[in-house]
Amino acid sequence: MIRATHVSQRHESPSGIVTLSYDDRFRRRIALTCDNGLAFLLDLPQATELRDGDDLLLEDGRHIRVKAAPERLMKATARDKHHLIRTAWHIGNRHLPCEIHPDHLILRHDHVIAEMLVKLGTDVEFLDAPFNPEGGAYGQGRTHSHEH
Known part of the structure; x- marks a missing residue:
């Protein structure tokens, strides 16, 4: 091959x-x-x-x-920039892959996380699209472990 x-x-x-x-x-x-x-x-x-x-x-x-490939995703739109930052903090606190845009976040579809986002006051829309989240903070692309 x-x-x-x-x-x-x-x-x-x-x-x-x-x-x-x-x-x-x-x-x-x-x-x-x-x-x-x-x-x-x-x-x-x-x-x-x-x-x-x-x-x-x-x-x-x-x-x-x-x-x-298109995947089942969620688009989280916040009220303002501060609300978007706060929402992103909660997503990061759960170590979830996330696309960060100037006015919204894109996450994988998860009904538990969708409920959390709604409770935070975030509008959640479901869509099918390619998923290209941010890379890891400790290197280019995905990182599964790191040294401190």
């Missing part, structure tokens, strides 16, 4: 597109199949955050474009 061994940004047409959820976009090694049926082995030196638009370079020079 052909291997993809590097991640880069290319601008030419890819040989295939692999559509992956947020969870499936943090990988080191896994067999994947493109939307067009092209199978390959992702074989990176270390676990890597794959972002929407990244390209996986195949050994033969071709490349595969990563596409973020």
